[in-house]
Amino acid sequence: MEIKWAKRIADLPPYLFAEIDRKKNEMINKGADIIDLGVGDPDIPTPTHIIEALKKASEDPSNHRYPSYIGMLSYRKAASEWYKKRFNVELDPISEIVALIGSKEGIAHAPLAFLDPGDIALVPNPGYPVYPVATTFAGGIPYKMPLYKENGFLPDLDAIPEDVLDKAVLMFLNYPNNPTTALADKGFFKEVIDLAKRKNILICHDAAYTEIAFNGVKPLSFLEVEGAMDVGIEFQSLSKTFSMTGWRIGFAAGNKKAIAGIGKVKTNIDSGAFQAVQVAAIEALKNYELGLEERKNVYKERIDLFCKSLDEAGIKYHKPEATFYVWFEVPQGMTSSDFCARMLEDAGIVVTPGNGFGEFGEGYARVSVTFDTEKIINAANRIRDFKI
Ligand SMILES: *Cc1c(COP(=O)(O)O)cnc(C)c1O
Numbered sequence: 001m002e003i004k005w006a007k008r009i010a011d012l013p014p015y016l017f018a019e020i021d022r023k024k025n026e027m028i029n030k031g032a033d034i035i036d037l038g039v040g041d042p043d044i045p046t047p048t049h050i051i052e053a054l055k056k057a058s059e060d061p062s063n064h065r066y067p068s069y070i071g072m073l074s075y076r077k078a079a080s081e082w083y084k085k086r087f088n089v090e091l092d093p094i095s096e097i098v099a100l101i102g103s104k105e106g107i108a109h110a111p112l113a114f115l116d117p118g119d120i121a122l123v124p125n126p127g128y129p130v131y132p133v134a135t136t137f138a139g140g141i142p143y144k145m146p147l148y149k150e151n152g153f154l155p156d157l158d159a160i161p162e163d164v165l166d167k168a169v170l171m172f173l174n175y176p177n178n179p180t181t182a183l184a185d186k187g188f189f190k191e192v193i194d195l196a197k198r199k200n201i202l203i204c205h206d207a208a209y210t211e212i213a214f215n216g217v218k219p220l221s222f223l224e225v226e227g228a229m230d231v232g233i234e235f236q237s238l239s240k241t242f243s244m245t246g247w248r249i250g251f252a253a254g255n256k257k258a259i260a261g262i263g264k265v266k267t268n269i270d271s272g273a274f275q276a277v278q279v280a281a282i283e284a285l286k287n288y289e290l291g292l293e294e295r296k297n298v299y300k301e302r303i304d305l306f307c308k309s310l311d312e313a314g315i316k317y318h319k320p321e322a323t324f325y326v327w328f329e330v331p332q333g334m335t336s337s338d339f340c341a342r343m344l345e346d347a348g349i350v351v352t353p354g355n356g357f358g359e360f361g362e363g364y365a366r367v368s369v370t371f372d373t374e375k376i377i378n379a380a381n382r383i384r385d386f387k388i
Pocket of ligand 1 (some may be wrong): 237240
């Protein structure tokens with residue numbers, strides 16, 4: 001028989017990294033020394049005190065059974081206490097927080113909770129590809145909000161047509177931003193809240209990188225801005241903060257009705273996160289500063305090394321104050337794809353083409369510094385010597 005794919009997966013945009021992946025593997029098979037700076041996945045291991053908490057919790061049989069759909073109350077309490085400590089935001093652990101199997105899970109499920117077929121979700125472009133794909137999966141229509149350098153990589157809310165705003169029920173935002181590394185200020189979030197109220201748009205703020213910032217910068221939580229709890233929720237992840245990408249744990253916090261909506265979808269789709277992982281996550285949140293500065297210093301050192309080589313190569317970039325990425329401009333006259341192909345062929349470095357995050361990422365490329373410092377130095381040297 002013939003297996004037919006549903007339109008929602010058959011129609012997915014072509015995988016932009018496929019050609020680079022193919023070329024990379026071909027070169028590796030020929031024995032080339034390739035440095036892959038593509039994926040943003042911390043190389044620094046999870047701190048020992050968190051691993052110890054998991055070990056202990058995994059031996060307790062009460063943690064072997066189905067967890068609660070929305071998360072252990074003790075985990076939601078720890079998340080609430082962390083928000084109070086870190087952002088001075090009060091959250092009711094019972095009704096304003098839901099545990100997630102990584103924040104990607106919540107982001108991908110949010111459109112199912114809030115979008116009816118034909119509804120619009122406003123999505124940043126360039127941006128995390130999950131926002132538009134999850135929107136389409138739910139029968140919604142993504143509307144791209146371009147992030148331009150001239151605008152500090154913030155969307156221009158005034159540029160969104162009125163008829164689009166009328167049909168929009170959801171807006172995704174993400175600051176500190178992946179891939180551009182930009183930060184949002186309170187003024188921008190206030191404008192977002194005003195618009196949300198005026199047009200009845202639920203704001204879904206992806207806050208995966210609030211803890212990865214440098215030079216004393218303390219990124220904002222969307223929820224600390226007045227009025228945010230009326231219009232939005234925030235997705236928090238333990239992945240980047242605590243080097244826990246493989247553990248699959250995060251949470252969503254904010255507006256009660258919206259949190260209940262996410263909970264309702266989850267109750268019908270998954271059965272929650274492994275309790276032992278939640279216990280370890282409590283340990284992470286309770287002692288969240290343990291080793292954080294050291295981990296950030298490692299990223300900062302690598303970012304500085306990498307940026308210095310971009311300076312020497314005459315490549316323009318936006319100096320990151322947060323996240324573990326560097327977002328830089330490809331040389332004039334080249335497309336992102338051309339540049340990334342040349343980087344791979346001539347310098348043996350895999351970088352992510354900016355248009356992989358959407359058409360408005362064209363003209364840019366992204367590297368991640370989540371690879372050992374030796375590798376970053378090696379890559380930086382190759383870029384310095386790289387002749388366009
Ligand atoms: C890494 C990342 C996530 C996902 O994090 P998980 O909690 O591991 O699912 C979400 N959003 C952005 C922008 C990310 O870069």
